[in-house]
Amino acid sequence: MRYDDFRRSDDIEDRRGDDGGGMGGGFGMPMGGGGLGIGTIIVLGLVGYAFGIDPRILIGGAEILTGGGSQAPSYQTDRRSGKTGAPTDEMGSMISGILGEIDDRWSEIFKASGQSYSGPRIVLFRNATNGGRCGMAQSAMGPFYCPPDRQIFLDTGFFRQVETRFHGCSGNACKFTAAYIIAHEAGHHIQNLLGILPRVTRLQQQAGNKAEANALQVKVELQADCLSGVWVNREAKKRPGFLEAGDIDAALTTATAIGDDTLQRQATGRVVPDSFTHGSAAQRKQWFMTGYQQGTVQACNTFGSGAM
Secondary structure, eight states: OOOTTOOOOSOEEEOTTSOSTTSOOOOOOOOOTTOOOHHHHHHHHHHTTSOSSOHHHHTTTSHHHHTOSSOOOOBOSOSSOOEESOOOSHHHHHHHHHHHHHHHHHHHHHHHTTOOOOOOEEEEESSEEEOBTTOEEEGGGOSEEETTTTEEEEETHHHHHHHHTSOOOOGGGHHHHHHHHHHHHHHHHHHHHTTHHHHHHHHHHHOSSHHHHHHHHHHHHHHHHHHHHHHHHHHHHHOTTSOOTTHHHHHHHHHHHTOHHHHHHHHHSSOOGGGOSSOOHHHHHHHHHHHHHHOOGGGGOTTOTTOO
């Protein structure tokens, strides 16, 4: 991926200089009904390393968004204020550039449909940090989008985990994998702006069982994969030299590595589709490619006609 000519976004808060200390301990996910079995908890621990919306919000039935049920504590203020603006180090500069291009392409898409667009903020951190209305942000959770604050939380060490722990990319192609991951999180922001996340929250709360709620969550995640593909399509048209050989393959390899079936097989040796929250490896690849090949939001209707 060539990103030297990307527009750098200033909508970055860099807390990587903080050590994450003094923020208090961790806390459990909100759990409804009879709670989760130890096998499911192990799987969710691995899924926490895969990217998506903070699992405390949607896997648990989205109580944080609505204020009902069990809720993780909120950290409204941080003891230290991170630096704002485009970082100057190589990793930070790349992330700033990716966000700048994501914002520019989605601004164009929204404008074409007569809508206004306001981008998310990315909070960079190491180990742990204040997650605002989504509680504590911790490295083990992986990157996540916090809908109430419209912020993406990202420990940059996760990209190394994708390469070494998940074997989701290698070498220079990992740069594009980083772009795919950030674009996926930005896809959740698009869903938030379009009102999809609140509607899914209501449907999850009305679901008759955990399997139905999980199925809705899978549709959310697959749609975010598709929307990331839409951005890649638009960016490639805007900047023909943006993609390099092996980049799309790297994204597909990453999608395979963090598919629910792959993670479950690694964790427990078996696959339980009813407990999927992000989609299978095949589904994630399919929907990313749908967005990439068609390049429209309309192509990303993972919910089916009339479902939303």
